[in-house]
Amino acid sequence: xxxxxxxxxxxADHVGSxxxxxxxKEARKQFSEGDITKEALTQIENEEISRVIEKQKSxxxxxxxxxxxxxxxxxxxxLEGLTxxxxxxxxxxxxxxxxxTKSRAIKVTGKLGFDDHPMLxxxxxxxxxxxxxTAKFTIPSPSMLHFRGEIDPAVYPDEEVFFxxxxxxxxxxxxxxxxxxxRYLQLDDTSWAYLCSEEQKEQLKNKGLDPxxxxxxxxxxxxxxVADRPEDLKITMxxxxxxxxxxxxxxxxxxxxxxxxxxxxxxxxxxxxYDSDRAGDFRPLRHVDRDDLTIVLGLITSKHGxxxxxxxxxxxxxxxxxxVPLEQLALSPQCGFASTEEGNLLSEEEQWKKLQHVVExxxxxxx
Numbered sequence: 451x452x453x454x455x456x457x458x459x460x461x462a463d464h465v466g467s468x469x470x471x472x473x474x475k476e477a478r479k480q481f482s483e484g485d486i487t488k489e490a491l492t493q494i495e496n497e498e499i500s501r502v503i504e505k506q507k508s509x510x511x512x513x514x515x516x517x518x519x520x521x522x523x524x525x526x527x528x529l530e531g532l533t534x535x536x537x538x539x540x541x542x543x544x545x546x547x548x549x550x551t552k553s554r555a556i557k558v559t560g561k562l563g564f565d566d567h568p569m570l571x572x573x574x575x576x577x578x579x580x581x582x583x584t585a586k587f588t589i590p591s592p593s594m595l596h597f598r599g600e601i602d603p604a605v606y607p608d609e610e611v612f613f614x615x616x617x618x619x620x621x622x623x624x625x626x627x628x629x630x631x632x633r634y635l636q637l638d639d640t641s642w643a644y645l646c647s648e649e650q651k652e653q654l655k656n657k658g659l660d661p662x663x664x665x666x667x668x669x670x671x672x673x674x675x676v677a678d679r680p681e682d683l684k685i686t687m688x689x690x691x692x693x694x695x696x697x698x699x700x701x702x703x704x705x706x707x708x709x710x711x712x713x714x715x716x717x718x719x720x721x722x723x724y725d726s727d728r729a730g731d732f733r734p735l736r737h738v739d740r741d742d743l744t745i746v747l748g749l750i751t752s753k754h755g756x757x758x759x760x761x762x763x764x765x766x767x768x769x770x771x772x773x774v775p776l777e778q779l780a781l782s783p784q785c786g787f788a789s790t791e792e793g794n795l796l797s798e799e800e801q802w803k804k805l806q807h808v809v810e811x812x813x814x815x816x817x
Contacts, residue, residue, distance in 0.1 A: 457684045457718050459744040459780050460513045462812035464506075465688050465721055465752075466588035466636060467524060467786030468517030469793040469801050474498050478791070495520050496575065503579045505802060510809040513586040513634055516576045517788075522554075524638055524789045525590035525598065529556055532619055533563035534605070535595065557600040562615040564622040570630050577631045584634050587627065591639035591687065592620045592675055593668040613667055617674035624679055634684045636721070641668060643691040643723070646706045646730075665710055673716050686746070687711075688721035690785045703730020712737040719744035724766070725751035725784035735773035745774050748784030750808050755800030757807050760814070767815055781812045 470478075477494040480486045499516045506514040521527040530537040540555050569589070577585040595616060606612040627635055641664070644650040651661045676685055689704075689711075704711075704722070711720070712735070724732075724747050738745060747770055749763050763781070770779055787794050787801050796804075 457682075457742075459719065459746075459778070460511075460584075461780045461816040462511060462809040463513060463721070463746055463780055463782045464511065464515070464805055464808065465690075465748070465783060465786040466515045466518060466586070466638070467521075467788045468502055468515075468519065469788050469796075469798050470517075470519060470791050471498050471501075471798065474519060475791070499575065500579050503576070503583075506805070507581075507583055509802065509806050510813075511583075511805060513584040514576070514580050515586050515588060516572065516579075518588065518786070520572055522791045524588070524786065525594050526554055526556055528567075528569055528589045529595050529599070531567045531569060532595070533565055534558055534560035535562070535599065555600065556595070556598060557602065558595070558605060558612075559602055560605060562595075562612075562619045564619045564626065567623065567626065570626055573627060573630050573632055585632065586634040586636060587632055588636040588638055588688075589623070591637040591641070591668075592616050592671055593639055593641045596668075597641040597644075597664075609667075613671045614674075617671045620671075620675035621677070624675065624683065624685075628680055628683050633682055634686075637672075637685065637687045637717070638690070639687055640690050642689045642704075642707050642711060646704055647691075665707060669710055669714055673714070676716055684719075685717045686719040686721060686744075687715070687717050688785070690723050690789075704734035705730065708734035708737040712743070713739055718742070719746055719780075721746040721748055721782055723748045723784040725749060725753070732770045732773055735770060738774050738778070741775075741778065744778055744780055745770070746780040746782045748782050750781070750783045750804055750811075752783040752785050752787045752801075752804065753794055753796075755796035755804070757803060760807075760811050763811050764815060776815075781808055781815070783808065 474494060477486065477491050481488065481491040499519050502517045502519065503514045518524060526537055529535055535556055536559050537554060537556050573585065573587045576587060596613070601612060624635065645661050645665055654661050654664070679685065722745060735745060747767060749766055750758055767779060767781065783804060787796070
């Protein structure tokens, strides 16, 4: 098998998370209240994941996910499974425009590591259900532990040691997923978009953090984590400006980080939010100087159910070819449909129509 086939661009792709089915929400509630066992909940999760994988296949999606149906959060569930990380309830949650998440937070209380993470078994189930399709799995980027976590200075008085251990933990994670059969792993990362926002950068400065320093440390840590990975392991990154109950956090085009991420980050593709003016124009894509880097344009919104005009989407893809050749482009929603278990404000039927819309437009463009 050639490297080109191994790391092929899926012209119609999706970020990963799907709306939690009502049956699953009810089962979670019953489990939390002690009315059903963990085994009963897992069985319902398995059945619903099998169903949504089959639906993705029927729509023409080649790389299928479990919709993150076993998770409450797109990031905390995975990060809490790392050695040395704990989750806890505190504060007012993460502030979006007009809404706040539940008050979940994470902290680093011990030396970081990656051992027998429960999501390895989650991936194995996806792979089993995927059959002849590609089993894609999503985890948060290592940057998110530093960006969202509270780090005990008694454990890590030296920042360099923290970032080095973080990179090593993720390198172990990548190997573990690969050994479990994963060949398509996506790193989800909101920090890069926040580093494009003047408002968010001011907030970081008020916390005593230097945004320019973070850009370099996150880039360095990511590259250490993915270095020397197997040739047939496709690694992508999704960059987003926040996605909770159809709201958002940050605004700003990719220009402040474009030269760094497109020119220096050693991954195979970027999923870029481009469904609103908050993401800016395509001009930052001029920094894409590798012919083996795929740019997945997130031109279809996951925040509402209205379908975009196909001709307008095709026109925007054509605009992007001013900076990146068509053969290096692909199409997707700008984000998942449920970054947290609450989900965005659209129906499951509207969700599937959105993904079908992506497939149909991609077929028109690249067939």
